[in-house]
Amino acid sequence: MKGASDKTKLKDMRQDSSTYRKRKIKIDGAKETIFKKRKIRTRMSDLESFAGAAGHSGGILKAKNGHLLKIFHEENSNEPEFLSNLPSDDPLRPYTAEFYGIREISGSKYLELENLTEDCQSPSVMDIKLGKKTFIHDPKNNAERADLFSKMQKLDPTSLTPEELSSGTVTKSRYLQFRDDLSTTSMYGFRIEGISFSKDVESTFQKPEKIELQRMSKDSALENFGKFVDGNKLEKSEVLEKLKNLRQAVTDSSYLKNHQLIGCSLLFIADSQTLRLKLIDFAKSKKFESEEEKDDSWRTGLDNLISEIEQ
Numbered sequence: 001m002k003g004a005s006d007k008t009k010l011k012d013m014r015q016d017s018s019t020y021r022k023r024k025i026k027i028d029g030a031k032e033t034i035f036k037k038r039k040i041r042t043r044m045s046d047l048e049s050f051a052g053a054a055g056h057s058g059g060i061l062k063a064k065n066g067h068l069l070k071i072f073h074e075e076n077s078n079e080p081e082f083l084s085n086l087p088s089d090d091p092l093r094p095y096t097a098e099f100y101g102i103r104e105i106s107g108s109k110y111l112e113l114e115n116l117t118e119d120c121q122s123p124s125v126m127d128i129k130l131g132k133k134t135f136i137h138d139p140k141n142n143a144e145r146a147d148l149f150s151k152m153q154k155l156d157p158t159s160l161t162p163e164e165l166s167s168g169t170v171t172k173s174r175y176l177q178f179r180d181d182l183s184t185t186s187m188y189g190f191r192i193e194g195i196s197f198s199k200d201v202e203s204t205f206q207k208p209e210k211i212e213l214q215r216m217s218k219d220s221a222l223e224n225f226g227k228f229v230d231g232n233k234l235e236k237s238e239v240l241e242k243l244k245n246l247r248q249a250v251t252d253s254s255y256l257k258n259h260q261l262i263g264c265s266l267l268f269i270a271d272s273q274t275l276r277l278k279l280i281d282f283a284k285s286k287k288f289e290s291e292e293e294k295d296d297s298w299r300t301g302l303d304n305l306i307s308e309i310e311q
């Protein structure tokens, strides 16, 4: 239930601004107060819009130096290892955020990462999760959970088995597989995980609700993709060119010859009619030991996305 506790922690922080005012953060060995009362709300709303845009459910703070602090659970994240082992001259490198190390704040660990929208005027962000499977098998995901049963019930009650209906619970593995199957993930290897439009775009296009995104068909996903491109006044040819450059970079990457990406997202950051592509979320990505273990379906997802846009 770590997700729930992170969310609760953030909620508590938001509700209690005095906690914030006095909060000390340790960065680079020095204790400094990063949250001043008047700035708290602004910082939190920045944080929420970034987190929402990128499809994160919570657990991201913004440090005084502008970097992001992403909650880190050592036992189930390979992200620091994945990012710190990535050679600086690897073609994948320009597509990832800078990683500045692990920070400890009030007993919780955070990854200090580059804020990818730091220099943007008014960014729109779309998060597309790649791969035909977005999770790895983990014994911790076998515990029965009532909260995930409720989410599944809202999304598609007909998919629950009589046993699940009678217990009122499902395991996280079951839920995540269901999410992959319900969305375009299992079939096409990509799904829109989150969209956040800048204020300029918002006046023309409304961003879909999370539940709509979770159940979105390929046609609707492409329609929303089109809204993102048109709303941000991007040229389709530029979008395709950037996607193909990324495709080439991941093909040329030596690092990705023996590392796989699972549950990784491709971030489209549109700002002032320009587009930047970045890859984020490497918690489940790792070096694979054998060819059998290898899952390259994120490449298929990227290829499918490119060919769907080309049509």
Ligand code: I3P
Pocket: 001, 002, 003, 004, 057, 151, 172, 176, 179, 214
């Ligand atoms: C959540 C999503 C998150 C996952 C979370 C799920 O589902 O898959 O990625 O957190 O697990 O509930 P949804 O997007 O449908 O709301 P992790 O990536 O950390 O596993 P959680 O409930 O255990 O936090």
